[in-house]
Amino acid sequence: MTEQRTVIVTGASRGIGAACAEAFVLQGDRVFGLSRTPGDAASGVEHRSVDLSSPEDLLAAMDAIEQETGSIDVVVANAGITRDQLSVRMSDEDFAEVIDVNLTSTFRVVRRSLKRMIRQRSGRIVVVSSIGALMGLPGQANYAASKAGVIGMARAVAREVASRGITVNVVAPGLIETDMTTALGEDRLALLADQVPAGRLGTPEEVAAAVVFLASPTASYITGAILAIDGGLGMGL
Numbered sequence: 001m002t003e004q005r006t007v008i009v010t011g012a013s014r015g016i017g018a019a020c021a022e023a024f025v026l027q028g029d030r031v032f033g034l035s036r037t038p039g040d041a042a043s044g045v046e047h048r049s050v051d052l053s054s055p056e057d058l059l060a061a062m063d064a065i066e067q068e069t070g071s072i073d074v075v076v077a078n079a080g081i082t083r084d085q086l087s088v089r090m091s092d093e094d095f096a097e098v099i100d101v102n103l104t105s106t107f108r109v110v111r112r113s114l115k116r117m118i119r120q121r122s123g124r125i126v127v128v129s130s131i132g133a134l135m136g137l138p139g140q141a142n143y144a145a146s147k148a149g150v151i152g153m154a155r156a157v158a159r160e161v162a163s164r165g166i167t168v169n170v171v172a173p174g175l176i177e178t179d180m181t182t183a184l185g186e187d188r189l190a191l192l193a194d195q196v197p198a199g200r201l202g203t204p205e206e207v208a209a210a211v212v213f214l215a216s217p218t219a220s221y222i223t224g225a226i227l228a229i230d231g232g233l234g235m236g237l
């Protein structure tokens with residue numbers, strides 16, 4: 001029997017994060033989901049109520065998880081938000097909030113995890129970016145900046161810790177069936193969906209399968225990679 005790992009998934013209350021958390025539970029890991037609400041998290045996921053825009057709450061939750069389990073083995077920095085608006089009309093607040101939740105809090109999650117993983121000399125970090133970081137969809141200057149930001153951050157960190165048995169990788173989902181895509185509105189979604197070579201939206205479970213692989217012991221020689229799960233939408237970028 002393989003050892004039970006401590007897995008932390010941010011934004012596990014629905015969508016992609018919920019699917020990731022469930023996939024880790026199914027393979028026997030101990031899984032903690034960090035989000036503001038428990039939402040639809042699968043049974044077996046241990047919810048910790050955290051608003052990622054509060055650095056204190058985040059640190060307290062991660063400290064408590066480390067104390068309780070004695071390890072932090074896998075971290076999936078998945079939580080994210082959108083505040084879409086054409087750039088000329090985008091407020092400073094909407095720009096800053098998206099950067100804060102998607103980029104700054106992701107860095108805080110990664111930094112806190114590393115403290116434990118460096119001592120363990122092992123760890124798997126998977127950061128959820130977006131194909132939008134590379135494509136730059138209209139109305140998403142804030143979101144694209146945050147998602148491009150996590151790619152640069154992940155790669156810098158990957159280089160810092162590669163010799164310690166820690167890998168840091170990025171997944172870049174395309175159009176996935178979640179509340180976030182529903183919020184795009186039918187017309188915009190149909191226009192985007194038309195451009196997907198696979199001819200359909202992806203499922204949260206299809207993203208989770210890639211995340212579970214990158215977090216597995218078998219992915220030990222993959223670090224600093226960006227894995228697109230997008231039905232070919234961003235091919236060539």
Ligand code: NAP
Pocket residue numbers: 010011012013014015016017034035036037038039050051052053078079080081101128129130131132172173174175176177178179180181
């Ligand atoms: P979603 O269904 O809207 O879920 C977002 C998750 O983030 C929820 O669990 C939410 O939990 C959590 N969250 C948001 N703000 C938070 C905060 N301040 N503190 C704590 N948790 C917070 O989104 P999704 O589609 O699953 O997206 C998950 C990730 O994939 C995001 O980073 C997104 O940018 C990325 N992505 C999605 C797509 C797509 O097509 N869906 C494509 C590319 C990338 P609470 O509301 O309970 O706090």
